[in-house]
Amino acid sequence: MAHDHHHDTGHRHGHGHHGTDIDWNEMGPLLEAQAELFAPVYERAMAWLAREVTGPGLIVDAGSGPGVLSCLFAEAFPGARVVAVDATAPLLERARARAVRQGVADRFDTLAGELPDVLDKLEYPADLLWASRSLHHLGDQRAALATFAERLAPGGTLALQEGGLPSRFLPRDIGIGRPGLQARLDALEEEWFGRMRAGLPGSVAETEDWPGLLTAAGLEHPRSRTFLLDLPAPVTDRGRAYVVAHLSRLREGVGDALDAEDRATLDRLLDPSDPASVHVRPDVFVLAAHTVHTAVRRG
Numbered sequence: 599m600a601h602d603h604h605h606d607t608g609h610r611h612g613h614g615h616h617g618t619d620i621d622w623n624e625m626g627p628l629l630e631a632q633a634e635l636f637a638p639v640y641e642r643a644m645a646w647l648a649r650e651v652t653g654p655g656l657i658v659d660a661g662s663g664p665g666v667l668s669c670l671f672a673e674a675f676p677g678a679r680v681v682a683v684d685a686t687a688p689l690l691e692r693a694r695a696r697a698v699r700q701g702v703a704d705r706f707d708t709l710a711g712e713l714p715d716v717l718d719k720l721e722y723p724a725d726l727l728w729a730s731r732s733l734h735h736l737g738d739q740r741a742a743l744a745t746f747a748e749r750l751a752p753g754g755t756l757a758l759q760e761g762g763l764p765s766r767f768l769p770r771d772i773g774i775g776r777p778g779l780q781a782r783l784d785a786l787e788e789e790w791f792g793r794m795r796a797g798l799p800g801s802v803a804e805t806e807d808w809p810g811l812l813t814a815a816g817l818e819h820p821r822s823r824t825f826l827l828d829l830p831a832p833v834t835d836r837g838r839a840y841v842v843a844h845l846s847r848l849r850e851g852v853g854d855a856l857d858a859e860d861r862a863t864l865d866r867l868l869d870p871s872d873p874a875s876v877h878v879r880p881d882v883f884v885l886a887a888h889t890v891h892t893a894v895r896r897g
């Protein structure tokens with residue numbers, strides 16, 4: 599799913615109850631809305647990157663989806679060409695349309711194909727290769743990172759957005775059901791994530807030591823920093839819509855594994871006619887923490 603910190607609990611389709619296939623095309627609007635809500639986080643992450651990555655000629659957004667971040671990169675680095683890379687061609691069409699709307703189309707390209715191999719088609723090595731929440735959808739993350747690193751120019755930077763903290767949208771005790779619902783949903787989501795990874799083609803179990811993996815890919819100077827999205831209550835309409843979408847996807851993806859009381863609570867939270875629902879309740883907020891890990895190819 600188009601979701602927050604590191605997982606993407608998908609819709610069920612065709613694989614029964616606990617299916618982990620994700621229909622990325624169907625998720626386009628959600629990915630877009632989410633990335634737009636998180637834009638302040640990405641802008642701060644890009645300002646942090648810009649301190650080390652000076653005057654990049656080519657920025658590659660690997661697993662760009664609909665290109666919200668790709669376009670933010672084009673704005674943050676006005677001297678750079680940006681290539682959005684993704685396996686889902688219709689999402690790249692959205693990315694291109696966005697680049698046109700934002701007036702950056704003259705230095706914006708798309709490349710459709712499966713990561714990591716599609717990167718062989720890049721004409722030039724990247725000065726900055728960014729992969730947000732896409733690496734964990736590739737079966738062999740270590741091998742993918744080695745390919746990412748090979749596609750860097752000397753002195754180029756690889757930046758991953760992986761990990762962070764589970765997001766919070768509600769107080770621990772919301773006055774209905776048993777307190778701590780979100781923590782229990784997190785636990786189910788972790789299990790879902792494990793099944794999702796195990797079901798990927800060529801799946802390889804990997805310790806998620808991102809700085810260690812970046813170093814193992816031959817890169818130097820690993821650094822990690824976490825960026826916070828803090829939208830306190832009363833939340834904006836956009837923030838509320840994100841919470842509704844996120845909890846709806848969790849209901850669909852893992853809700854049946856909740857116990858009956860938690861399931862009933864989640865259903866009330868999602869019922870627009872219920873005064874306790876996240877559609878109307880005043881205590882909804884968005885608190886999310888995303889981590890970016892970088893490392894550099896020797897110059």
Ligand SMILES: C[S@@+](CC[C@H](N)C(=O)[O-])C[C@H]1O[C@@H](n2cnc3c(N)ncnc32)[C@H](O)[C@@H]1O
Pocket residue numbers: 599600601606622629633660661662663664667683684685686689711712713714729730731732735736
């Ligand atoms: C969770 S979305 C992240 C989108 C965007 N980077 C963001 O942070 O908003 C993951 C993206 O990775 C793409 N993806 C997943 N598996 C892929 C693969 N094997 N090759 C290329 N792209 C892939 C999906 O199409 C989707 O757009």
